[in-house]
Amino acid sequence: MMKKIDVCLTFDFDAISVWIGTFHARSPSALSRGEFGNVGAGRLLTMLRDWGIQATWFVPGHTADAFPQTVEQIARAGHEIAHHGYFHERPKTAEDEARDFDRASAALERITGQRAVGYRSPAAGLMPSTLDCLLERDFLYDSSMMGQDFCPYYCRVGDQAPSDGPFVWGRQTHLVELPFTWGLDDFPIFEHVWTRNGVNPGLASPSHVYEIWVGDFDYLYERIGEGVFILTMHPQAIGRGHRLLMLERLVDHIRRRDGITFKTMAEVASEFRRTHPFEPQ
Numbered sequence: 001m002m003k004k005i006d007v008c009l010t011f012d013f014d015a016i017s018v019w020i021g022t023f024h025a026r027s028p029s030a031l032s033r034g035e036f037g038n039v040g041a042g043r044l045l046t047m048l049r050d051w052g053i054q055a056t057w058f059v060p061g062h063t064a065d066a067f068p069q070t071v072e073q074i075a076r077a078g079h080e081i082a083h084h085g086y087f088h089e090r091p092k093t094a095e096d097e098a099r100d101f102d103r104a105s106a107a108l109e110r111i112t113g114q115r116a117v118g119y120r121s122p123a124a125g126l127m128p129s130t131l132d133c134l135l136e137r138d139f140l141y142d143s144s145m146m147g148q149d150f151c152p153y154y155c156r157v158g159d160q161a162p163s164d165g166p167f168v169w170g171r172q173t174h175l176v177e178l179p180f181t182w183g184l185d186d187f188p189i190f191e192h193v194w195t196r197n198g199v200n201p202g203l204a205s206p207s208h209v210y211e212i213w214v215g216d217f218d219y220l221y222e223r224i225g226e227g228v229f230i231l232t233m234h235p236q237a238i239g240r241g242h243r244l245l246m247l248e249r250l251v252d253h254i255r256r257r258d259g260i261t262f263k264t265m266a267e268v269a270s271e272f273r274r275t276h277p278f279e280p281q
């Protein structure tokens with residue numbers, strides 16, 4: 001059987017916003033970890049250029065405002081810039097969410113001159129209202145859910161999960177889901193984080209992470225033969241030397257195989273819509 005595997009390298013350029021939003025930090029030490037994301041982004045841009053690979057960068061509005069030159073450089077290099085909230089936080093209300101959403105869209109558009117068509121929820125914290133927000137703004141895809149691993153699918157709205165009754169399935173929409181998973185995300189496994197709620201040890205060795213990532217890729221390639229392999233990385237995490245060397249080893253492993261194409265997320269989502277036309281139920 002001919003293999004047909006799309007590979008998406010995605011970078012969540014959270015920079016300082018993840019420390020302010022998700023971790024509620026104000027210490028200059030914590031914030032400087034986000035600042036290092038800008039260093040990592042520069043290294044990744046060079047590697048992507050050398051490989052000739054177009055990636056997808058999910059950029060919070062806060063990062064676009066803090067590091068406009070880097071975001072402009074990413075866009076100019078032909079990479080896709082996608083939406084990742086403004087402050088990297090879970091909004092309290094649907095109104096807050098809509099306001100921050102549009103503020104982030106405006107920040108990205110100001111720099112890139114283009115409207116983002118893809119979205120990944122900060123820390124995979126999608127709210128039920130987020131999907132409505134994406135549909136109202138005619139987004140092409142989301143990448144925050146885990147209902148599949150290697151297969152895009154159409155998102156539902158209106159699911160209900162009562163604690164005293166059976167699950168109620170909502171209706172399918174034309175918003176494409178390009179699945180996310182924590183297992184193919186570098187942040188929890190590499191980043192050592194202390195919070196009031198506990199400690200995430202992180203700091204895994206790159207060989208340990210390589211084993212997990214290459215294992216998922218090999219399963220897709222050898223056993224399934226068709227689908228999309230999506231890696232979620234953060235310049236502030238993957239941008240350290242020993243981890244970049246691991247990423248190089250992984251990309252070499254993938255590139256040696258036949259039937260592999262590196263694509264942006266928007267390309268994969270558009271192709272899915274074309275080959276699997278949405279049929280309203």
Ligand SMILES: [Zn+2]
Pocket residue numbers: 012014018084088121122123
């Ligand atoms: Zn993020």
